[in-house]
Amino acid sequence: xxxxxxxxxxxxxxxxxxxxxxxxxWRDAKAEEFDQKYLQELWTTVDKxxxxxxxxxQLLSRIKKDCD
Numbered sequence: 001x002x003x004x005x006x007x008x009x010x011x012x013x014x015x016x017x018x019x020x021x022x023x024x025x026w027r028d029a030k031a032e033e034f035d036q037k038y039l040q041e042l043w044t045t046v047d048k049x050x051x052x053x054x055x056x057x058q059l060l061s062r063i064k065k066d067c068d
Contacts, residue, residue, distance in 0.1 A: 002054055004053055005050045005057070008050060012042075012043070016043070019035075
């Protein structure tokens with residue numbers, strides 16, 4: 001995995017774990033709203049972004065190889 005994608009994946013995983021710890025004590029409607037409004041979209045966007053970073057990394061590798 002590309003180092004940038006790996007780092008993004010790692011910090012997102014850390015945030016995910018912290019969020020689940022927070023949800024152990026924050027269980028009201030606002031917590032659910034926060035999760036739905038912000039974090040669900042974040043998880044989806046990060047997954048897509050990691051995929052795009054990997055595709056760009058492959059493309060740049062092919063370009064570099066073609067230029068050599």
